[in-house]
Amino acid sequence: MSDPLTPTSTDHTSHDRLLIAGLVDRSPDALTPDERRHALAQVASCTECRSLLADLRALSSALPTTSTPPRPRDFSLTPADADRLRPRGLRWMLGLIGTPRDSFTRPLALGLTTLGIVGLLVASLPGALGGFASSAGGAPVLSAVGNAIGEAAGSAAPAPAAAPAASAAPSTANDRQSDALSAGPVKGQASAAASGATRGAGYPALSVAPRSPEDTNLVYGADNGTPETGGVAQQAPASDGGAGAPSGVGSDLAGTAETTGPSPLVIVAGAMFIAGIGLLLARWSARHFGNR
Amino acid sequence: MEDLRSTTVPDDPVQRRDLILLERAREGDLEAFNDLVRLYQDQLFALVVRMVPDRDQASDAVQEAFFSAFRNLAAFRGGSVKAWLNRICVNAAMDTQRLRKRRPAQPYPELEDESWQPPAGDDADPERIAVHAERSHALAAAMALITDDQRTAIVLYDVEGYDYGEIAQMTGVSLGTVKSRIHRGRLALRGLLEDSMELFRG
Numbered sequence: 001m002s003d004p005l006t007p008t009s010t011d012h013t014s015h016d017r018l019l020i021a022g023l024v025d026r027s028p029d030a031l032t033p034d035e036r037r038h039a040l041a042q043v044a045s046c047t048e049c050r051s052l053l054a055d056l057r058a059l060s061s062a063l064p065t066t067s068t069p070p071r072p073r074d075f076s077l078t079p080a081d082a083d084r085l086r087p088r089g090l091r092w093m094l095g096l097i098g099t100p101r102d103s104f105t106r107p108l109a110l111g112l113t114t115l116g117i118v119g120l121l122v123a124s125l126p127g128a129l130g131g132f133a134s135s136a137g138g139a140p141v142l143s144a145v146g147n148a149i150g151e152a153a154g155s156a157a158p159a160p161a162a163a164p165a166a167s168a169a170p171s172t173a174n175d176r177q178s179d180a181l182s183a184g185p186v187k188g189q190a191s192a193a194a195s196g197a198t199r200g201a202g203y204p205a206l207s208v209a210p211r212s213p214e215d216t217n218l219v220y221g222a223d224n225g226t227p228e229t230g231g232v233a234q235q236a237p238a239s240d241g242g243a244g245a246p247s248g249v250g251s252d253l254a255g256t257a258e259t260t261g262p263s264p265l266v267i268v269a270g271a272m273f274i275a276g277i278g279l280l281l282a283r284w285s286a287r288h289f290g291n292r
Numbered sequence: 293m294e295d296l297r298s299t300t301v302p303d304d305p306v307q308r309r310d311l312i313l314l315e316r317a318r319e320g321d322l323e324a325f326n327d328l329v330r331l332y333q334d335q336l337f338a339l340v341v342r343m344v345p346d347r348d349q350a351s352d353a354v355q356e357a358f359f360s361a362f363r364n365l366a367a368f369r370g371g372s373v374k375a376w377l378n379r380i381c382v383n384a385a386m387d388t389q390r391l392r393k394r395r396p397a398q399p400y401p402e403l404e405d406e407s408w409q410p411p412a413g414d415d416a417d418p419e420r421i422a423v424h425a426e427r428s429h430a431l432a433a434a435m436a437l438i439t440d441d442q443r444t445a446i447v448l449y450d451v452e453g454y455d456y457g458e459i460a461q462m463t464g465v466s467l468g469t470v471k472s473r474i475h476r477g478r479l480a481l482r483g484l485l486e487d488s489m490e491l492f493r494g
Contacts, residue, residue: 021475025449027456030471056478058492059431059485063450066428069347071337075358076326085362 012048024056113276119269310373318365336381342447343385345436357384389440427491434484442477
């Protein structure tokens, strides 16, 4: 059986001239072993193929040695050119992205993207944490979170002071949590008391001022229980924190979640994800097109 | 991973000199950048004028390439400054080729220009110089007649010494297309120069 790659015709016009051109290349990848064998067989059997190969080699080696027209002008930049071309403002900042000097955008972009994805995943999960994503189910869960914050406050403050915050949101979660933590008739107070009893002082972030007509503000900051006024926290009612009174952090969060539209977690996570992806894209384009 | 090429000191004194100049240019020293221009403008013009067979258009392309290099100094990622400038010039030349398709120009109107001849040294043989000039003119005229893609591939492979992969990356085509352009371009050149092949033999 004859080799199909071996030329059987001595007619030069039937020979594959592209294979001959491939023999000129310095790269061993120019032709496959079969193609190379076929080309060499053509050269061995055909005078014109041999002549073609010699001519192609001569041209290929002549190319780098041929002279070119002289350079018509000097290409140095003038100071005016430099002023016009020097990147400024946003273009300068974008120009720095992805350069070897830029050591912070990559971890920042990756961090933002990861946090964004995690946040979106958490928001989309059904169940306890997923309550954030659902506007219908968001309020109870947020209320519970608010209560937890209120409890934390209670741990560093006199027990009665935490009552408004702890019992603020009129939600089932609140009730459940309060029921679980307290046995007293005033759930908020009991909850705060239980929290204070079980955890002790140790939550420095939030403190609640003692309840009195003039000291009814929830104050972020000091953890020593010292009454502070004029803080940034919400106004708490002077009453004993009856159900439904909008007070404290918990009720604020619940109130936010009760609004229609995506939850704050989705918005924040989405923004982080978009910012991270945008930064990664900016880096990629800077690296890809920067050397042009 | 951080690109470390820029932080490693090259052994090659030429590369080290180029990196020093480039770093100074980055810091705002225009004269350092112009030193780089003066060092490489002849080589880069020779590269571009082989790809763009019109001296004025090639000249504009090289100038635009240096503008682009200056604008993108911050984007230099280490390695060889010459290779970086080469790449910018190849891109500028390909942009010019695309423009030429819309505005064709007369290829090498100055083919008879004596300045094409290489400078004569003390031991220069006038006959050899004449043959060299004739060969250069013939080859340049033939190169101007093959397609832009084939010319680019041949110049990058045979003259500049890039490999298939690098050319594929620079021109945005597949490896097989690069090979095909080189091989077909060579055959086209040989066809165009059939009557003057004696200049190249022996």
